[in-house]
Amino acid sequence: MCPNCRQAAPIVYRGTLAYCTACGAPRPPFSAKSVNLAGQPSKIGGSVAKFFGWLILGGGLLLAASIIFFFQLLIPAGVVGWAFGVPLGVIALIVGILVLLGGRKLETSGVEAERAAKFDAIWAMAIARGGVVTAFDVGRSLNMAADGADRLLTEMTKKWPEYVSIEVDDNGNLFYKLTGVAEPADARFGVKYRVEADGRVRIADELAEGRKAQAEAEAWEDWHRQQEEMIRHGRR
Secondary structure (H helix, E strand, O other), X not given: XXXXXXXXXXXXXXXXXXEEOOOOOEEOOOOOOEOOOOOHHHHHHHHHHHHHHHHHHHHHHHHHHHHHHHHHHHOOOOOHHHHHHHHHHHHXXXXXXXXXXXXXXXXXXXXXXXXXXXXXXXXXXXXXXXXXXXXXXXXXXXXXXXXXXXXXXXXXXXXXXXXXXXXXXXOOOEEEEEOOOOOOHHHHOOEEEEEOOOOOEEEEEHHHHOOOOOOHHHHHHHHHHHHHHHHHHHHO
């Protein structure tokens, strides 16, 4: 937990120093999961497994073909080459494909773990900022490009439209609103333009309608439950 903002937010490493993704305050290294390192072991392990999978597949089939060619050239009328080469090729094919599939699954679980850590960081950041974040804020906090942060936030709006929405303020600036997070008093007034998941823009007078946000604890619990289910399904 960050001693400054009192949130269980992930950390981000800038060089050798660790910082809170929610408030930007310095934090001890390894005090929480890091958006830089989350999922990296699985991604690296998956890449290595895929390399060996292709090596087994290609090398095994090449060896099987060489055995068949050698023995058939040596004994054209015999079936010794086929007797040794075909089983070896089948084994190489099966083992290679299994290793490739395992590597891909491991790499996918790493990508999901990295994405989940970034989602947690964005959620914690939204709590610290009154429920509103921008792509620039996320990019600066997570040490990533603004367009990458925008794609990440857009993905959140598609996966969890009940929690995250794209809105436009009176000046035409895009921002992302996370429900279940307390918002500043001045953000409740004026006309806001909400971009729905299907691309339509809905104009809503926040002063007249108000906000029916879910409780912060309930939203946080649902959020993490979905993240854990997504990671668990990715590892199966």
